[in-house]
Amino acid sequence: MDVTAKPAHAGCKAVSEILSRVGDKWTIQVVVALSLGSRRFNGIKRHVGGISQQMLTRTLKTLERDGMVERIVHHSSPPQVEYSLTPLGYSLAETAHQLAQWAAAHQLEIEGNRLQYDARSP
Amino acid sequence: MDVTAKPAHAGCKAVSEILSRVGDKWTIQVVVALSLGSRRFNGIKRHVGGISQQMLTRTLKTLERDGMVERIVHHSSPPQVEYSLTPLGYSLAETAHQLAQWAAAHQLEIEGNRLQYDARSP
DNA sequence: CTGAATCCCCGTGGATACTG
DNA sequence: CAGTATCCACGGGGATTCAG
Numbered sequence: 169m170d171v172t173a174k175p176a177h178a179g180c181k182a183v184s185e186i187l188s189r190v191g192d193k194w195t196i197q198v199v200v201a202l203s204l205g206s207r208r209f210n211g212i213k214r215h216v217g218g219i220s221q222q223m224l225t226r227t228l229k230t231l232e233r234d235g236m237v238e239r240i241v242h243h244s245s246p247p248q249v250e251y252s253l254t255p256l257g258y259s260l261a262e263t264a265h266q267l268a269q270w271a272a273a274h275q276l277e278i279e280g281n282r283l284q285y286d287a288r289s290p
Numbered sequence: 291m292d293v294t295a296k297p298a299h300a301g302c303k304a305v306s307e308i309l310s311r312v313g314d315k316w317t318i319q320v321v322v323a324l325s326l327g328s329r330r331f332n333g334i335k336r337h338v339g340g341i342s343q344q345m346l347t348r349t350l351k352t353l354e355r356d357g358m359v360e361r362i363v364h365h366s367s368p369p370q371v372e373y374s375l376t377p378l379g380y381s382l383a384e385t386a387h388q389l390a391q392w393a394a395a396h397q398l399e400i401e402g403n404r405l406q407y408d409a410r411s412p
Numbered sequence: 413c414t415g416a417a418t419c420c421c422c423g424t425g426g427a428t429a430c431t432g
Numbered sequence: 433c434a435g436t437a438t439c440c441a442c443g444g445g446g447a448t449t450c451a452g
Contacts, residue, residue: 182390182393182394182397183318183319183322183386183389183390183393184315184318184319185393185397186389186390186392186393187309187313187318187389188315190313191309191312191313191314192313192424192425193306193310193424193425194425196305196306196309197305197306200305208433208434209433209434209435210433210434220425220426220427220428221434221435221436222425222426222427222428222435222436222437223424223425223426224435225434225435225436226424226425232407233403233404233407233408234400234403234404235399235400235402235403235404235406235407241434245433246433246434247432247433247434247435248433248434249433249434249435256396256399256400256403259392259396260392263388263389263392264305266385266388267305267308267309267385267389268304268305268308270308270381270382270385271304271305271307271308272304274378274381275304275307277357277378278356278357278378280357281355281356281357281378282355282356282357284357285354285355285357286355314444314445315444315445316445330413330414331413331414331415332413332414342445342446342447343414343415343416344415344416344417344445344446344447344448345444345445345446346415347414347415347416348444348445363414367413368413368414369413369414369415369452370413370414371413371414371415
């Protein structure tokens with residue numbers, strides 16, 4: 169692909185907006201968890217290790233606002249809330265998956281580069 | 291693509307690592323600027339509107355450490371430093387380009403969802 | 413021109429306790 | 433179980449100044 173042929177600022181801004189929305193600490197992990205089948209609040213919480221209730225609530229609410237996640241409340245006892253990805257959410261999950269592949273493909277290379285760099289700059 | 295068929299935590303962690311490294315406010319924009327041909331410090335600075343020298347220096351240094359960017363100093367007067375993307379850097383730029391396409395494709399949909407959500411939740 | 417160094421604001425996100 | 437509310441620490445990142 170010839171990246172140099174692009175109209176510059178068009179994609180530039182769009183990417184940074186998307187990254188600031190999706191590039192936070194938890195959004196992608198929650199989306200991935202949902203794409204793998206976790207549905208209920210504490211199910212997601214267990215799947216995504218280390219997230220607090222606070223941040224899970226915030227993240228889910230933002231995702232719901234953006235139309236990535238659908239929230240269904242079952243009035244029962246104990247109360248139960250079911251989350252699921254919308255088509256838009258799934259498309260984000262697929263994009264995340266591509267990112268994951270890039271990450272996996274270059275992770276070792278990057279780590280090696282860092283070691284070399286740090287070795288040269290004490 | 292069947293996202294649900296993936297081994298869960300494998301891609302999950304990799305993505306979040308990549309995002310925390312690449313998902314900051316400037317990295318992608320700098321990479322895009324370099325992929326479009328900007329080379330010198332203030333050239334990049336002009337291309338990426340709003341970035342401070344501080345952050346540009348930090349971002350370039352991190353990218354260099356990761357082997358995404360090569361830095362060549364021309365000892366002349368006035369001093370001149372040339373930056374260019376390595377193959378690894380270009381592969382990141384292409385990945386960013388894919389993200390940009392996803393962003394462009396769904397931007398309006400997301401904005402619409404937000405308006406609806408905010409209209410329902412006053 | 414290309415940085416390095418310093419100061420400081422502010423948002424993200426963690427911990428904890430409380431409600432339905 | 434599924435949140436809400438409050439407090440607070442930390443670091444990203446901006447503005448400014450100094451140096452090679």
